[in-house]
Amino acid sequence: MRWTVHSETPLYTDQWLDIRVADVEITGGRHLQHRLIRTEQGAGAVVVDEQQRVLLEWRHRFITDAWGWEIPIGGIKPGEGPAVAAAREVEEETGWRPGPMRPLTVVHPSPGISDSTHTIFLANGATHVGEPAEDWEAERIEWVPLGKIVDLIGEGAVSSGTSMAALLYAWAKLRQG
Incomplete structure (x- = not known):
């Protein structure tokens, strides 16, 4: 099953990292507050x-x-x-x-x-x-x-x-x- 991302909020950002929390909907309409790190390739x-x-x-x-x-x-x-x-x-x-x-x-x-x-x-x-x-x-x-x-x-x-x-x-x- 594919998770649905409703929003992302930055927690910390510098030239190397962009740390965020995402409101993610999983099965049965349940939501997770999932941490993620965005980086350059x-x-x-x-x-x-x-x-x-x-x-x-x-x-x-x-x-x-x-x-x-x-x-x-x-x-x-x-x-x-x-x-x-x-x-x-x-x-x-x-x-x-x-x-x-x-x-x-x-x-x-x-x-x-x-x-x-x-x-x-x-x-x-x-x-x-x-x-x-x-x-x-x-x-x-x-x-x-x-x-x-x-x-x-x-x-x-x-x-x-x-x-x-x-x-x-x-x-x-x-x-x-």
């Missing part, structure tokens, strides 16, 4: 080289106090398309300029609370152009064999929902040929 890429290795960032996330491998991903700037944003994010975060970008998938990481949308691309290869633009994005940048992704997920070394979904889908697609 993001874009990222799974970059795979000729040796079937994927470009990943090893980073710490303070909110969950966890370390893990992630794909490069970030916000889409005004006037920028998702593919351009994904390529920019790869280069800024890793120091590698990705090859041609092809649409891979769209991920909604937390659809029960947020409208966050991540458009993910698959890039064939990359050229090293220098150091990452910021030293805080990742502890290290590495080319990790794509065949190890399933084991890394099982070990908890990939826990970001978007990275996990994108890497598993890229792994499956590339295995199909």
Whole structure:
């Protein structure tokens, strides 16, 4: 059954978040006051080289106090398309300029609370152009064999929902040929 949204009221808004409460009608005419987070869209890429290795960032996330491998991903700037944003994010975060970008998938990481949308691309290869633009994005940048992704997920070394979904889908697609 489809829920009916009667209204949304802002609770807190800044440049990154728009937290709201929605009056939502569910079955039997009942209403919920449901909290939700509205965000800008993001874009990222799974970059795979000729040796079937994927470009990943090893980073710490303070909110969950966890370390893990992630794909490069970030916000889409005004006037920028998702593919351009994904390529920019790869280069800024890793120091590698990705090859041609092809649409891979769209991920909604937390659809029960947020409208966050991540458009993910698959890039064939990359050229090293220098150091990452910021030293805080990742502890290290590495080319990790794509065949190890399933084991890394099982070990908890990939826990970001978007990275996990994108890497598993890229792994499956590339295995199909």
